[in-house]
Amino acid sequence: MKRIDPHPWPEQIYKTLKDAGVRQVGYVPDAGHKRLIELCIADKEMRAVVLSTEEEGIGLAAGAWLGGVRGALLMQSSGVGNCINHLGTVRECRFPLLMLITMRGQKGEFNPWQVPMGQATPGVLEAMGVVVHEANAAEEIAPTVDAAARLAFGSYQAVAVLISQAVIGIKSFQDQSSR
Amino acid sequence: MKTTLHRRDVVEALLKDRKGLLVVAGLGSTAWDITAAGDTPLNFPLWGGMGNAAMIGLGLALAQPRRRVLVITGDGEMLMGLGSLATIGVQKPRNLAVVVIDNERYGETGMQRTHTSAGVDLAAVAKACGFRATRQVRSRAQLGALRSAALSLPGPVFAQVKVIAEKLPLVLPPRDGGLLKSRFRKALLGEAADLD
Numbered sequence: 001m002k003r004i005d006p007h008p009w010p011e012q013i014y015k016t017l018k019d020a021g022v023r024q025v026g027y028v029p030d031a032g033h034k035r036l037i038e039l040c041i042a043d044k045e046m047r048a049v050v051l052s053t054e055e056e057g058i059g060l061a062a063g064a065w066l067g068g069v070r071g072a073l074l075m076q077s078s079g080v081g082n083c084i085n086h087l088g089t090v091r092e093c094r095f096p097l098l099m100l101i102t103m104r105g106q107k108g109e110f111n112p113w114q115v116p117m118g119q120a121t122p123g124v125l126e127a128m129g130v131v132v133h134e135a136n137a138a139e140e141i142a143p144t145v146d147a148a149a150r151l152a153f154g155s156y157q158a159v160a161v162l163i164s165q166a167v168i169g170i171k172s173f174q175d176q177s178s179r
Numbered sequence: 180m181k182t183t184l185h186r187r188d189v190v191e192a193l194l195k196d197r198k199g200l201l202v203v204a205g206l207g208s209t210a211w212d213i214t215a216a217g218d219t220p221l222n223f224p225l226w227g228g229m230g231n232a233a234m235i236g237l238g239l240a241l242a243q244p245r246r247r248v249l250v251i252t253g254d255g256e257m258l259m260g261l262g263s264l265a266t267i268g269v270q271k272p273r274n275l276a277v278v279v280i281d282n283e284r285y286g287e288t289g290m291q292r293t294h295t296s297a298g299v300d301l302a303a304v305a306k307a308c309g310f311r312a313t314r315q316v317r318s319r320a321q322l323g324a325l326r327s328a329a330l331s332l333p334g335p336v337f338a339q340v341k342v343i344a345e346k347l348p349l350v351l352p353p354r355d356g357g358l359l360k361s362r363f364r365k366a367l368l369g370e371a372a373d374l375d
Contacts (some may be wrong), residue, residue: 024241047241049270052262059231059263063203063238066223066360067246068368068375071238089228093356153375 009167010035012142013100014043020149022072022098023047024064026057030076031176032102032168037074054079058086062095070153072098077105077121077162078114087128090158097158098149099130106165110172122162130158138167182317182341186280189340190251191216192322193278193329200330201239201367205232205252207287208347209280213251215350220366223359224352230259233277237267240275240334243367247274249329254281254295254339261304267335268309276329276336277305282344290344305337316340 013036017025025040026049027033040048051057054075061071075083080101090097104111105118122132131151135144141163148159170176190212194202203223204213210224225232236250257264257279267275283296295301306313312332316325316339328336353359364372 024238047270049237049241049266052265055231056234056260056263056266059228059234059260060238062231063235063240064242065238066235066363066367067201067239067242068364068372069238069242086228086231089225089231089356092227093360095360 009141014039016145024071026060027074033074054082055086077118091129096152098152099160103165134162136164184342186342201248203236203250205256214352220362233263240272250277255285264308273333275334278338302339310335310337313337
């Protein structure tokens with residue numbers, strides 16, 4: 001029997017991005033973002049841009065803003081480390097930036113190689129001047145993304161929403177590859 | 180064949196009578212080159228963020244599909260963001276051109292050799308990544324064709340322009356990132372830029 005998700009948060013994030021006027025979405029795929037990426041690709045008004053590494057998405061979003069378009073960037077926590085130097089550009093130029101980050105190396109992690117970057121993610125972001133919002137339950141995600149989008153585009157801030165591993169709930173390699 | 184080209188002449192040839200052209204320049208020498216050709220609000224010269232100039236160009240080109248976007252950057256900067264050529268090759272923006280001013284050196288740090296000095300062919304990489312038009316340029320006779328490719332061929336266009344390794348006087352653009360961003364947006368988007 002197929003379970004019905006009481007909190008279809010990828011759909012809710014998608015709607016929130018639409019309402020915020022986001023029209024470019026850069027992403028490095030993550031299992032936790034799978035559904036959201038599919039929704040963005042299917043949307044003819046959005047441009048979903050697959051990246052070869054996460055820092056490309058910082059440049060993409062900066063270029064979009066120079067051209068008058070709002071962007072968002074989807075990644076897994078391991079990609080945050082790839083972005084660090086380019087977050088300096090965002091801060092110096094006061095580019096708005098909305099990052100939606102699915103967490104690994106956190107609650108119940110089964111891959112030890114994910115743990116160092118996952119545990120360092122909030123500290124690394126904050127060290128580079130990024131405002132960090134954490135969403136620890138499914139029902140918190142959409143309002144947190146909404147608040148983050150308002151802060152990013154209304155107040156020209158770099159904002160990251162960390163979506164807890166507890167919400168994503170991948171518990172093993174088998175579980176991950178079956179999604 | 181050895182190149183006979185001077186970088187400032189190449190950039191001047193690309194940017195003269197530029198009309199509405201939007202220009203992003205990688206940090207270091209290419210930022211000084213576009214400034215030597217004439218600073219304008221529609222220049223976005225980078226002072227940091229090495230490796231991301233082409234991606235800023237992609238974001239801008241997708242946001243402004245009716246405007247031509249030209250990224251001018253160095254070989255060291257392009258090598259640091261080689262994956263962005265694959266990303267651009269997938270998106271295929273018709274209005275984007277990337278021109279690499281290739282002196283085969285890291286110019287700001289003591290003229291150390293880059294990979295291109297050992298034969299790494301950036302134009303071939305761009306072609307393999309799906310750029311619609313790619314070329315290498317080494318002589319003055321090719322500059323006219325370079326300009327028309329960069330400014331009007333359906334993109335993405337990529338050119339690797341071999342230039343003489345030379346140290347030139349610095350011609351510095353404003354360095355306040357917030358100012359560079361705001362003046363660019365205002366020149367492109369008008370007063371509405373400040374209300375978004």
